[in-house]
Amino acid sequence: ECISPEHGAGDVSLNLVFDRGGLVETGMVFSFVSSPEVLGVHPRTGSHSGGKFTISGTGFFMSKGWHCWLGDMALDGVVISSTEIACSFSSGGRNCLEVKLSFPGGLPFSTGFDICIGTTLEVMSGLPLYGPADGGTPVLLKVAGIDMEKSYSCLFGNITVPAVSLGFESINCRSPPQNGIGLVPLSVVEEGQQPGSDHHDLVFSYYEQQVARKITPASSQAGTNVTVSVSGRGFRDTSLLSCRFGSIIVAASWLSPRQIECVSPIMDPGHVTIEVSNNAVDFSSDGMVLEILPEFSVFSVYPLQGRITGGTRVDVKGSGFKETSTFVCAFGDMRTHATRTSRRTIFCLSPPHSAVSALPFQVCRERSECSGGNHIFRFVDEARxxxxxxxxxxxxxxxxxxxxxxxxxxxxxxxxxxxxxxxxxxxxxxxxx
Known part of the structure; x- marks a missing residue:
C-alpha cells in the first residue's frame, strides 16, 4: 500500500521499485485527476426512518469506493454521472449533520452542506383518506417528526384546521367542508406555518354524501343473520364501506353506486336503525328501520304427504306465529301462503308438482328466514x-x-x-x- 504523491493532471505508469534499483513493471496506468467540486446537496431534509440524497458537482468519475458521510456515518456512494453521486441512509436521529465526501481511497472532505434529519414533518399514512364534501370526517394521521411540545395544523388543500396530537407519531384532525367533490393535498405543519417545497403530502378525496332510501327485507328474526340489501345513491366501492345496525358496524359489499348488501348481526327483538357509510365513520342519517321479530319454531307438520295435483291442507304446530307477521310454507323452492289460526298454529295448501318426489318443508316469514327442521314432504300420485x-x-x-x-x-x-x-x-x- 502506498499513498499517491502530489502530481499534475494526467496518466502515468505505476511500477514497483525495490532496493538497489530493482524495477517491476505492473503494466498499470494510474490517473491523476482534478479534485471534485461539490455544488449542492438535495434534499436538505430527511426522515428519521431513512432516505436518499444526491450530491451534485463536477469531477466525479466512475469507480467503486466513493463514500458519502453524514457526520461520522460513512455511506456507500453510487456515481450516477460525472456530475452526480447518489447516497442512501437507513436511519438517523433528530438533528442536522454535516455532509462530507471521500474520494476512492481518500480522506473525507466537507461539502459545505448539511442535511437535517427528523426535523421536518413527514405524513406517512392516514385513515380514512376520503369523506363527504360537507366535512367533519375524523382523520387519523401517522406523522414522523412530531414534537410533543409544539402545536400543529392540518392543511386540506389551502384550508387549515386544528390538529390534535395523540402521542408518538399520531395526529387527529377533522376535514373541513369543501365546495364540491374531488381530490385535495393533505399536509401537516406547525401551527401558523405553511408547508415547505419538500413537504410530504397525502391526498384526501371528497365525495357526495351517501343516501339510503330502502332496505330489503324490512324485518328479520331474532337470533339469526340476514342479508340486507340497501338501495340509495352515492355508494363507493371502498375497503371501508359499512352498514351500522344500531351501534354495531359491519362490512358491506358493493354492488353498484345505488345498491350495497350487508349481513345483519344477531340481535334481540325490537327495531334497529340501519345507516350506511363509505368510510366507516361518516354514516347516513336517513332513518331506515329493520324490525327484529321474535323467534318462531316449528314443532310438528301433518300430513307430510300430498297429491301431486296440490291442494293438500298441511297443518303446522309451533310457537311465535306473530299476528303482525306474514308466513309462507316452503315446499323446496315452491312457496304458498300460510294462514295463521293462533300464535301456535298455521296451515297452508300444498302446491301442484310435476312429479312424484320428496322435498324439504319449511315455514318462512315472507322474504325472510325459515324454520322447520328436517321435515320432508312427499308428493305422490292419486291413490287408486x-x-x-x-x-x-x-x-x-x-x-x-x-x-x-x-x-x-x-x-x-x-x-x-x-x-x-x-x-x-x-x-x-x-x-x-
Whole structure:
C-alpha cells in the first residue's frame, strides 16, 4: 500500500521499485485527476426512518469506493454521472449533520452542506383518506417528526384546521367542508406555518354524501343473520364501506353506486336503525328501520304427504306465529301462503308438482328466514282403489266395508263417503282401509 504523491493532471505508469534499483513493471496506468467540486446537496431534509440524497458537482468519475458521510456515518456512494453521486441512509436521529465526501481511497472532505434529519414533518399514512364534501370526517394521521411540545395544523388543500396530537407519531384532525367533490393535498405543519417545497403530502378525496332510501327485507328474526340489501345513491366501492345496525358496524359489499348488501348481526327483538357509510365513520342519517321479530319454531307438520295435483291442507304446530307477521310454507323452492289460526298454529295448501318426489318443508316469514327442521314432504300420485268388499249394504247400514288401495299412503283425517254421507274410516293396515 502506498499513498499517491502530489502530481499534475494526467496518466502515468505505476511500477514497483525495490532496493538497489530493482524495477517491476505492473503494466498499470494510474490517473491523476482534478479534485471534485461539490455544488449542492438535495434534499436538505430527511426522515428519521431513512432516505436518499444526491450530491451534485463536477469531477466525479466512475469507480467503486466513493463514500458519502453524514457526520461520522460513512455511506456507500453510487456515481450516477460525472456530475452526480447518489447516497442512501437507513436511519438517523433528530438533528442536522454535516455532509462530507471521500474520494476512492481518500480522506473525507466537507461539502459545505448539511442535511437535517427528523426535523421536518413527514405524513406517512392516514385513515380514512376520503369523506363527504360537507366535512367533519375524523382523520387519523401517522406523522414522523412530531414534537410533543409544539402545536400543529392540518392543511386540506389551502384550508387549515386544528390538529390534535395523540402521542408518538399520531395526529387527529377533522376535514373541513369543501365546495364540491374531488381530490385535495393533505399536509401537516406547525401551527401558523405553511408547508415547505419538500413537504410530504397525502391526498384526501371528497365525495357526495351517501343516501339510503330502502332496505330489503324490512324485518328479520331474532337470533339469526340476514342479508340486507340497501338501495340509495352515492355508494363507493371502498375497503371501508359499512352498514351500522344500531351501534354495531359491519362490512358491506358493493354492488353498484345505488345498491350495497350487508349481513345483519344477531340481535334481540325490537327495531334497529340501519345507516350506511363509505368510510366507516361518516354514516347516513336517513332513518331506515329493520324490525327484529321474535323467534318462531316449528314443532310438528301433518300430513307430510300430498297429491301431486296440490291442494293438500298441511297443518303446522309451533310457537311465535306473530299476528303482525306474514308466513309462507316452503315446499323446496315452491312457496304458498300460510294462514295463521293462533300464535301456535298455521296451515297452508300444498302446491301442484310435476312429479312424484320428496322435498324439504319449511315455514318462512315472507322474504325472510325459515324454520322447520328436517321435515320432508312427499308428493305422490292419486291413490287408486283396487277392491271394495262387500259392495252392498241394507238400508239400516252397519256393514264393514273393506277397501284396498294401490299404494302406501299417509292418511289425514280419513273418512269414507257414501254419496253425500261421510263416515269415519279405520286404518287396518298400511295398504288396506
Amino acid at each position: 282403489i283396487i277392491d271394495v268388499h262387500p259392495i252392498r249394504s241394507p238400508l239400516a247400514g252397519g256393514v264393514d266395508v273393506r277397501i284396498v288401495i294401490d299404494q302406501d299412503f299417509i292418511w289425514h283425517a280419513p273418512r269414507c263417503r257414501f254419496g253425500t254421507v261421510s263416515v269415519p274410516l279405520d286404518i287396518i293396515s298400511r295398504n288396506i282401509g
